[in-house]
Amino acid sequence: MLKLSRPPRLVFGIVSVVFFLAAWEVIAWSGLLGSSVPAMFTTLSHTFEFLGQANSWAVIGETVAMALSGLLLAIVAGVALGILIGLSATVRHGSKVIVEFLKPVPPIVILPVVVLVLGPTMGMGVFLVFIGCVIPILVQTAAGVVDTDPVALDSARSFGIGKLETTLKVVLPSAMAFIGSSIRITAPIALVVAVVAGLFGGGPGLGRLLMRAASSGQQTEVFSIVLVAGMLGLLFQSISVVAERRVLHWHPSQRVEETR
Known part of the structure; x- marks a missing residue:
């Protein structure tokens, strides 16, 4: 090859x-x-003008804030629940139906309900991002915990290491590759959901601006906002990849990736 x-x-x-x-x-x-x-050069020129306005950066900041807040909450909750599900067969079987039911449900499906309850607010966008990211992180974390080397677990027990210390020093490091890949995958999803929250839910950020531009027939504005959203998505993806490599530099999966 x-x-x-x-x-x-x-x-x-x-x-x-x-x-x-x-x-x-x-x-x-x-x-x-x-x-x-619209013409490519015209759109690019308008995009640079858009990025040169302070109001535009405030709108971008709202979208990024929603995406990052929801993603961080999803990481905390997903990792904690994933570890609990992975460690306990009882919890794993008891939660299987709920998790399998929620896995294929996209955030946009529950958007009308969330807007009805929370309104077109920043909190609505954060909650949608959380819903869109927490299940993949939870599932991957649980899979990583279950995949822990049984020999390592038996060795920890033979040395009399407690459950909490075993979880922190054996189980969690073993699951880190699964957790890292789930965060890398959900980081762009968080941005997409944050934009959708404004586009269809009226929440603040690029989505709301995009809807207004489309409704008023401003084609160049629409394409410029889409370009900005795409650049943000690329940035989110790049940062998540770099962060995964830095945090998991010791893991064999990263050494294999570097040799490809």
């Missing part, structure tokens, strides 16, 4: 971006999709 060094990967990434922008410009000027697609 051909392995690519970092410079070629970067070059291929730049080429793909250039190709995408060129295709966008061709589609806009050719009118293949009608007049609904």
Whole structure:
């Protein structure tokens, strides 16, 4: 299998971006999709103007605050509940129906109920992000706990190590790779749900701004906001990947990833 060094990967990434922008410009000027697609250069110029306004950064900050707050709450609750479920077969079997029921339910399904109860507020967005992220983190954490090496557990018991210390020094490190991957996966999801909370729930942030622009027919504004949201998603993904590598630098999974 051909392995690519970092410079070629970067070059291929730049080429793909250039190709995408060129295709966008061709589609806009050719009118293949009608007049609904603004020109690429016009959209990029408007995006830079958007980012140069203080009000825009306040809106971006609201979206980021909702995403991070909900994600942090989901991490705390998901890891704690995942450890409890993974350690106890009784709790695991007792909670299986509830977890399996909630796994396929997207946050947008309960959006009307949450808006009805909490209103179009920041708290509504944080709660939706929490709901969208906590189940994947919980499931992955529980799987990591169950996957703990039984020999390591038996060794801890033979040395008379208590349950709490065994959990902290044996079980939790074993599950860290599962927890890290779940956080890396849910970080972009948190941003998506935060935008959706404003787009369909009227919450503050980029989603509300996007809905207003779409309702008033401001096509360039719509594309600019989508670009900003995409850049935020890329930032969230990159930060989560770097954080996972830094925290789990000692784990074999990270050494395998570095050799690919």
